[in-house]
Amino acid sequence: MVRGKFIVGSNYKMNGSQSSLLALVGLLNHAQLDSNVEIFISPPLVYIDLVRKNLRRDVAVGAQNCYLKATGAYTGEVAPEMLRDIGAEYVILGHTERREIFKESDTDVGLKVEQALQAGLRVIACVGEKLEEHQAEKTLEVLYRQLDAIADHVLDWSNLVVAYEPVWAIGTGRVATPEQAQRVHRAIREWLRSKKGDHVADQTRIIYGGSVNLSNAAMLANEEDIDGLFVGGASLKPEFVDICNVLQGSR
């Protein structure tokens, strides 16, 4: 069964400047990167063009959000087509900060996923439970609800990657254990199997995000149903290069 390459993706969030991002680009451009890993970086929107023009071609660029319409009178918003137009290949949708701070609903996320896929972007669709939901053992209930809202809008699953990002692990330094993450990834895959069949379940990549750094990346990457890593804080540091090469240590 071929699931596609292991993915290492970044989310720079609202951080960086032209000079600091060009420094990160320079670091990646000069690094020896594992060609068996699919890598993308996601700078703030206004820097996507700059980053794309300066970054090596074998590393993709992603956006952190887009709007749920293709064009029109939506002041301040950005259409997925526009992201494609400036060379972005990925878009992160449903990140917890979008859901919580900007009040994006499950429905909004589903509509954004549909629009982004139609525009030809690869979608990193984020799902994850909050701490209180985790403690109340409602993790799978929450994830299945979020996934349902996304799955309704996906016709072709080949350009969709699911990112499991437990909210309690994001930016907290509290990473899920490899066993915890594996259990949830397996549950997501079995949910996909029951709703969409074997092909979608076996082909869809499910990546883990939440306080990934160089010291935990290898253990997480080792798990059977963890098909990649999604990195926030550590992606702004030189260690991101080593996280991209995490599989090399385990071969």
Ligand code: PEP
């Ligand atoms: C994120 O916000 O998607 C994320 C994974 O952040 P961090 O790695 O900083 O926890």
